[in-house]
Amino acid sequence: MMTTPKVRVLVVDDSAFFRRRISEMLESDGSIEVVGFAGDGLVAQREARRLRPDVITMDVEMPVMDGITAVRNIMAEIPTPILMFSSLTHEGARATLDALDAGAVDFLPKQLDNSSDKQSSIQALVRRVQALGQRRRRSTLAHTPPVTPAPVRRTHAEPRRGHYELVIIGASTGGPMAIQSVLSALPGSFPLPIVLIVHMPATFTPAYAERLNGQSRLHVKEAQSGDQMKPGHVYLAPGGKQMLLERRGASVIVQIKESAPGQTYKPSVDISFG
């Protein structure tokens, strides 16, 4: 019986403590093998070149060369799927988005703790790494383009009574950058309101909205309860919550709700669609 080759991972973190923890987590799953470590961006670059790993996990804050620069350099030289670890702060969010800009594929909050959540965070980590590793293996391309999310459009030739027209985009892995390129291509005169539902932690969405707003001719904001939909405006569902839209007369109003227990994805495009 053929065993599938293991996903080979390079772990980059300036803390030996975390390097060990991350590698323990990854290797707790038999399908992943940690082939190398690096304590700063420069070493990461060298090791990536030498080891040609399937996936790299990357910390942001590091001496000598930070994670973002390392991502940029590695992507330029030897494109490799890079999973960013980021701290759950506003600053962390901004850095993570920078890293995604630089070419990192995905990110995970660096909130590894020993508590009951541990098992699930290990699983999340393992699953992401596996997915990235397999995608790389399947594809003959060195660099898989980010998955382009299919915008769900309900357009009709003519707005009919009782119908309200808007664009909703839902996305997860690879989504943030794809949305960024979609939005920056749209003209300022775009006739419909746009709703974005991107799977992101709560601390990330304000920074993400801020960033999109800067890059797009449209007005992008993090949605708040009571926002009234306007054409040419983009509403980003806040992280950690669920966003619903409510029809009130001719207008549509945003409603933000706490996520019910058991809902893994916050926000979830499924819930917004009802």
Add this chain to the structure above:
Amino acid sequence: MAIDMDDEILQDFLVEAGEILEQLNEQLVDLEQQPNDYDLLNAVFRGFHTIKGGAGFLNIEPLVEVCHRAEDVFNILRQGQRSVDAYLMDAVLQVLDVVNEMFSMVQAGEEPNHADDELLQTLTSLASAASAEEPEPEPVQEPAVPEPAVEAVESSAELGGDDEITEEEFDALLDQLHGPGKHLGVPAAAEAPEVAQQAPAESDDITEEEVEALLDELHGKGKFNKPEPAQSAVDATSDEITEEEFESLLDELHGKGKFKATARPATAAPATKTTPPAPSTSSQPAKAPAAKAENQPAAVPKTKAAKAPEPARAEAVKEAKKPAASSGETTVRVDTARLDDIMNMVCELVLVRNRLATLKAKLGDEEVANAVANLDVVTADLQNSVMKTRMQPVKKVFGRFPRVIRDLARSLKKEIDLEMHGEETDLDKNLVEALSDPMVHLVRNAVDHGIESPEEREMAGKPRKGKVILSAAQEGYHILLSIRDDGKGMDSSVLRRKAVEKGMMDEEAAARLDDKECYNLIFQAGFSTKTEISDVSGRGVGMDVVKTRITQMNGSVEVDSELGKGSLITIKLPLTLAILPTLMVILGSQPFALPLASVVEIFNLDLRRTNVVDGQLTILVRERALPLFYLRKWLVKSHNSTVGEGIGHVVVVNVGGRQVGLVVDYLVGQEEVVIKPLGALLTGLDGMAGATITGDGKIALILDVPGLMRKYVH
């Protein structure tokens, strides 16, 4: 939550956090000197960030909380939204103290307490950009600052239309008035860094390299030139062999290109424990996974493999080493007790070696002589290597001084630059620990008594800023440490007068002291020239305790000074506590060992050169009169005072800065001896440092020269 001390993960955390805390201690003090150093700000930020991460992983909530806020503060700082001022530094240093305290609690297996709310709030306010508006209402601190400038402050506060000002605002105002940095806010807690320094003492990491070297020594020296670990600025505690280096090593062994994948399982694989070899593709060179020695046996096969040939490869390794900076994976933690055990066994081995060396001379058999010569070399190397595993850089002691000096300078209102040299000099771990307190005392003294206030300095035509220079260097089997200040120096006449006042000697004796002897009076018990007692120094107990401690380590301490120019204190220590190079002498028919460190010179006794001056036998050496004592009279019970007078050798020894001649019957020679403590009944015996077994199986007492002088001369 009880903390599980056996937890590997916790131990991992403690090792790393301990190192970071040590670095932070220095970095923070540096930061005050270079408040705009972006890299430094980043490094401090990362330090707190990493500790926070680890603590979060282990659910040590209070630690996470305080580190998190400190991290926020440094994030604001590195983005240039606020700048470092004295008030901020005080708060941050306080954080460091708190974190250190928590760290020691965790280390002791206790759950740390939450940091004090006031501190957390201060941090929160510091973590916002330095703009006018306050992010949240803050408890108003009483601005209890006795400054003449208060009026001005009040008026400007009134202008603001608000009668409540926070300490922070107050500080900012004062800074504006005085220029930043001059205003001394709340004095920082001065005592805390001690805790920090002790922290990582529980267990020591020995690097693989050291273990390897040790094993190499067992296999014979000279075959493997161990490269000196390249010191990296960031982390000095562990060296890693990266895969690449290991590879190049193997290449050297097999000759370039000859090393094929098939060779790998035979050589590399048994040496490595972590990751199995990576599947090598055709484009990749054969590789061996990063070597990691889990324990000694695991390292053995590798050592054998790496043992053979060219000296050139030491360089290759060195070169390959430079880029490696990361830390951690290749170290093993070894209980210091185990290292002590090994050291003890090595000591026993040294004794056996000495014994055999004596027998060899008796037997006169060439083969035996060769074997013993071999054993001699190997034992010496083994001893060295074991010693190396116990070595720690003097940095461990020095690392705390920037903070000590900073705090002292602030509380004494002096301006001081600290320079440190030779921090990488290695010293036995036990010595490093024992050295810490005496050194702190000496440095405090240098700052308190030595360095003058900026005004005094200016009047004396010196730069406002005083300078304290700490240095460490290895000299043969000794370590020399020095503390130099460019302060006011010592006045020998004042010291003489003091000695007489304190009844330590009569005027005549005092007048006979030369300047150097005067300076060394400060090491006498009860001698303190400071008339007022300050909390920094001047209790009159310090210096003699320092001296006693250093003597206990078989070291010596001396002071030299120049009035108006500064003082220099020199400490000389053996590299290790366990093995002592000595000069073996015979008195009567008994062997005695004199610590070689104190021996200055040896010559034959020539009665024509002796004189009795003031009731004291002296001998003239190069036109200097040295007091001369017959050791036999002190130490050999059945001595006949007249027999043997005038026969023998003079050993000149250094005692507290002055030289003394000791007459012995015979000189045996230099011998490295293992110090065995005297039994319980004999402890505290003045003049005896211990006992040892000599090469011919006899027991020799090891003499403590300063102790002897105290007992028989004064």
